Amino acid sequence: MSEVPRKRHAGADALHDAHADAVRTTATGDAQPSVLGAIGWALARDFRVAVRSKGELGVQLLFYVIVVSLFPLATSPSREVLATLGPGVLWTSALLASLLSLPRLFASDHQDGTLEQIALSPRPLAALVSGKMAAHWLTTGLPVVVMAPLLGAQYALDAPVLGTLALSLLLGTPILSLLGAVGAALTLGARGGGSLLALLVLPLYAPVLIFGAGAVDAVRAGVSAAPHLSLLGAGLLLALVAVPFAVAAAVRIALD
Amino acid sequence: MAAQSVLEARQLAAQRGQATLFRAVDFAIGAGEVLVVTGRNGSGKTTLLRIVAGLTLAAAGEVRWRGAVAPPFDARLREVVAFNGHAPALKDELTAEENLDAWIGLDDRRAPRDDIVAALDAVALSRQRRLPVRVLSQGQRRRIGLARLALVRRALWVLDEPLTALDADAVTMLRGLLDAHLADGGICVAASHQPLPISPARVRSLVLGGST
Numbered sequence: 076m077s078e079v080p081r082k083r084h085a086g087a088d089a090l091h092d093a094h095a096d097a098v099r100t101t102a103t104g105d106a107q108p109s110v111l112g113a114i115g116w117a118l119a120r121d122f123r124v125a126v127r128s129k130g131e132l133g134v135q136l137l138f139y140v141i142v143v144s145l146f147p148l149a150t151s152p153s154r155e156v157l158a159t160l161g162p163g164v165l166w167t168s169a170l171l172a173s174l175l176s177l178p179r180l181f182a183s184d185h186q187d188g189t190l191e192q193i194a195l196s197p198r199p200l201a202a203l204v205s206g207k208m209a210a211h212w213l214t215t216g217l218p219v220v221v222m223a224p225l226l227g228a229q230y231a232l233d234a235p236v237l238g239t240l241a242l243s244l245l246l247g248t249p250i251l252s253l254l255g256a257v258g259a260a261l262t263l264g265a266r267g268g269g270s271l272l273a274l275l276v277l278p279l280y281a282p283v284l285i286f287g288a289g290a291v292d293a294v295r296a297g298v299s300a301a302p303h304l305s306l307l308g309a310g311l312l313l314a315l316v317a318v319p320f321a322v323a324a325a326v327r328i329a330l331d
Numbered sequence: 332m333a334a335q336s337v338l339e340a341r342q343l344a345a346q347r348g349q350a351t352l353f354r355a356v357d358f359a360i361g362a363g364e365v366l367v368v369t370g371r372n373g374s375g376k377t378t379l380l381r382i383v384a385g386l387t388l389a390a391a392g393e394v395r396w397r398g399a400v401a402p403p404f405d406a407r408l409r410e411v412v413a414f415n416g417h418a419p420a421l422k423d424e425l426t427a428e429e430n431l432d433a434w435i436g437l438d439d440r441r442a443p444r445d446d447i448v449a450a451l452d453a454v455a456l457s458r459q460r461r462l463p464v465r466v467l468s469q470g471q472r473r474r475i476g477l478a479r480l481a482l483v484r485r486a487l488w489v490l491d492e493p494l495t496a497l498d499a500d501a502v503t504m505l506r507g508l509l510d511a512h513l514a515d516g517g518i519c520v521a522a523s524h525q526p527l528p529i530s531p532a533r534v535r536s537l538v539l540g541g542s543t
Binding site: 112113120127187191193198327 | 384386387388403406409410412414416417418419420421422423424425429433434437438439463
């Protein structure tokens with residue numbers, strides 16, 4: 076035919092040679108897949124996709140800002156009332172914002188077939204989903220952590236309290252992303268997955284809320300926040316170890 | 332004769348809800364062969380492919396890869412299988428090039444940029460390689476899927492309706508890819524309503540739902 080198909084074949088030949096090597100050297104399964112590499116792969120990919128769809132990120136953060144700002148409007152402007160409400164409102168809104176972003180974690184990958192490919196890759200699935208959860212926290216949890224002290228100013232909270240608020244959210248929001256990921260993976264493919272997800276995940280969030288808001292309240296009451304923060308830290312470590320395997324199992328079930 | 336076969340299925344059965352899709356499906360294919368699965372709509376072709384690819388657990392029976400039983404998500408099977416399902420597994424936000432790069436990265440290795448460009452060139456998408464996949468047509472997306480097959484270097488291709496949305500040129504490209512793959516001793520399992528563009532000598536066929 077014309078010139079174009081010839082060019083195609085020149086390119087295809089080089090590929091073909093490489094392909095031939097790969098088919099002949101049949102995989103033995105001995106190669107140790109790199110866990111960090113897998114985490115990095117998923118993190119980089121999800122982060123890039125999230126940054127490209129800026130709109131969705133903005134919506135989640137804006138939701139947080141609006142919910143937090145509604146309470147002073149609906150209740151009294153008295154400094155004492157606001158300072159009492161503040162930690163609870165800032166934390167509860169963080170839970171809701173996290174919940175809002177959860178369906179995105181796996182659902183679009185499930186729909187477009189990406190999840191199948193991830194599950195079929197030679198890389199360890201638990202590491203791949205860890206990378207996805209890390210990207211989720213970086214794009215949804217971290218902005219909330221940064222924003223919370225600024226919003227806290229509306230509630231007449233002073234600097235040490237705001238510092239503890241940020242610290243408790245820094246420890247707590249990754250737990251939210253991790254626990255939420257379990258729920259998101261379990262409700263994949265379920266009808267009405269979104270509302271089911273809320274019912275499933277919000278009770279699991281309760282301990283995080285109690286210790287998170289508790290830490291801020293403790294500082295306000297003049298006692299140390301260390302016990303609350305330690306418990307949050309312990310919870311985070313536990314979730315970091317256990318959740319990736321649970322999520323990997325849930326993803327496999329969802330694909331079956 | 333069993334020593335010759337690379338991929339084998341023994342007494343496979345699949346269920347969807349209460350209904351039995353198929354039962355007692357046996358096949359064995361050797362290096363350089365294609366198993367073409369046909370059958371009416373709803374006869375379980377996709378389910379069979381998902382079982383072979385290791386995504387779905389069979390209700391009964393087993394799949395063997397080089398003699399060893401390969402349950403779903405088996406580590407050795409995951410190193411050899413390339414699955415092209417109904418969903419193209421492309422991220423709308425990323426470009427064709429980035430999508431391919433990501434898929435190769437998933438294999439724990441890096442492809443030289445030139446390889447990716449060559450693969451996209453081979454499916455006549457070099458002009459579109461910097462465009463987000465969002466703006467590509469259905470057929471162009473399928474072509475990226477073909478480029479992926481060329482790049483990921485797997486011994487077992489599992490293709491669900493590979494001819495869907497492909498134009499005549501793209502079918503020629505698929506033929507080229509399949510010929511090369513089979514000549515190298517690769518094997519392929521495909522479900523298709525239309526005849527695949529390959530020489531009949533290499534084809535084993537399996538009809539699902541033929542007898543009840």
